[in-house]
Amino acid sequence: MTLGTAAGGACGAGGVGETERPIAVFDIDGVLADVSHRLHHLDLHRWERFFRAADEDPLLEEGAERLRQAQLDHDVVFLTGRPERNRRLTQDWLARHDLPTGPLYMRSDDDHRPARYVKREVLRGLARSREIALVLDDDPAVYRMLLDDGWPIELATWLPHSSTLQDAQENQGRT
Numbered sequence: 001m002t003l004g005t006a007a008g009g010a011c012g013a014g015g016v017g018e019t020e021r022p023i024a025v026f027d028i029d030g031v032l033a034d035v036s037h038r039l040h041h042l043d044l045h046r047w048e049r050f051f052r053a054a055d056e057d058p059l060l061e062e063g064a065e066r067l068r069q070a071q072l073d074h075d076v077v078f079l080t081g082r083p084e085r086n087r088r089l090t091q092d093w094l095a096r097h098d099l100p101t102g103p104l105y106m107r108s109d110d111d112h113r114p115a116r117y118v119k120r121e122v123l124r125g126l127a128r129s130r131e132i133a134l135v136l137d138d139d140p141a142v143y144r145m146l147l148d149d150g151w152p153i154e155l156a157t158w159l160p161h162s163s164t165l166q167d168a169q170e171n172q173g174r175t
Contacts, residue, residue, distance in 0.1 A: 022133035023126060024070035027119075028080040028090065030138030031156040032064060032099065033057035051086045059097045062158040066136060067099060074133055078104045079122055081115040081139075116145040123151060 029035045034057055041050035070076055082090055084106045091101040105122050107115075119142055126132060137143055138156040146153040 021073065021075045022131040023077050024067075024074035024134040025077050025079050025123065025126070025132060025136070026063070026067055026070075027137040027139070027142075027156070028078055028082065028094075029054075029057075030060075030159050030161065031136055032060055032067065032097075033093065034060050034159055036159065051082065051089070054082070054086065055089055055093060057093065060159055063136070063156060064097065064099065066156075070134060071100075075130075076100055077126065078102065079119055079135075079137075080105070081107050081118060083107050083109045083111075085109050114141065115139055116142045120145060120149065 026032065033054065035054070037056065037058075038050050038053035041047075041053065067076060078090075078094075080090065087104065087106060090104060090106070094101045094104075107118055111118060116139070119137070123132060123135065123146070133152060135146060135151050135153040136156055137146070137153060138159060138161055140155065140161060143153055143155040
């Protein structure tokens, strides 16, 4: 994951670093995308099948509504544990659901650290130039670490967090 850069469209009037609006940071899986239909791939460590199936994720309306509300007075940035090789699939999914397609911060393909460390690093980079007003994530480990660090984080609870997904995010560094 490259800090300070993200591919994708602008997140507001001028993109990250060009406006004075604070940033709202949204995770995708479990916040905007319902991953429950593809969790069975993780039981067998079929990572590519798990990520390819993301194209079929239903939209989580509660997360989408939170994003729409945030857009009224924040620039939205996506911060996901998905690997970089899934950028096009992710942007296409966002566009298909009438959501902005970026800026989109993704995990480097070879980065297998727990999601909480990856996301903390990206947030620190973003905070060097912008105010972060909200982070919305469904991973309890991410939530606890960022809360302890003092970030303005909320735990998305509208999709029950799976222990299979938890293992993939925290122990295997895969999503």
